[in-house]
Amino acid sequence: GDSVTQMEGPVTLSEEAFLTINCTYTATGYPSLFWYVQYPGEGLQLLLKATKADDKGSNKGFEATYRKETTSFHLEKGSVQVSDSAVYFCALSGGTGNQFYFGTGTSLTVIP
């Protein structure tokens, strides 16, 4: 069945460091891919999405490119801030199973 695998955390970075959180997926069909962010005490917020191969989603300085050849959707940011400290979830939807699948989440802490 469809699934999403993302890198284990927690991840701790210094402010202004480069961020990569890896996400790979397994799906038949043509799923859409998403990154969600969850700040402490809040629900999940959609951060960015890509609906087809080679699409790049971007928002708030974060980017992710839908790579069908490597079945990946890695999240990147060139310079993280303390306010980016949160849990990040990779997700897919619209594969053959018509389900919405979340990764296990990666906790990011950015220190000043």
Place this chain on the structure above:
Amino acid sequence: ETGVTQTPRHLVMGMTNKKSLKCEQHLGHNAMYWYKQSAKKPLELMFVYNFKEQTENNSVPSRFSPECPNSSHLFLHLHTLQPEDSALYLCASSQARGTGKGYEQYFGPGTRLTVT
């Protein structure tokens, strides 16, 4: 109000109590979801409603009872819960469910439930 709202934000209940969680979406969506988020565990999908009809129940114990009176409102009725049911309960909505299209889900802020 915009987006997805949930009430209450925090709830403490005893094991013999009966309470309800409420979710409302203002996005014109047709599908609504309940998720359970426990510490150190993946997000667990509990129930799915599509056009007010329950389409999925992922082996959730009967002490959790969902209700969807219309496409904008979703309830989760709770009774005789156990301490291990303590978690963050998240409601979400999307344009629809299935059809092979990857509709994104929009989440409420959650209800932090503590069962004593």
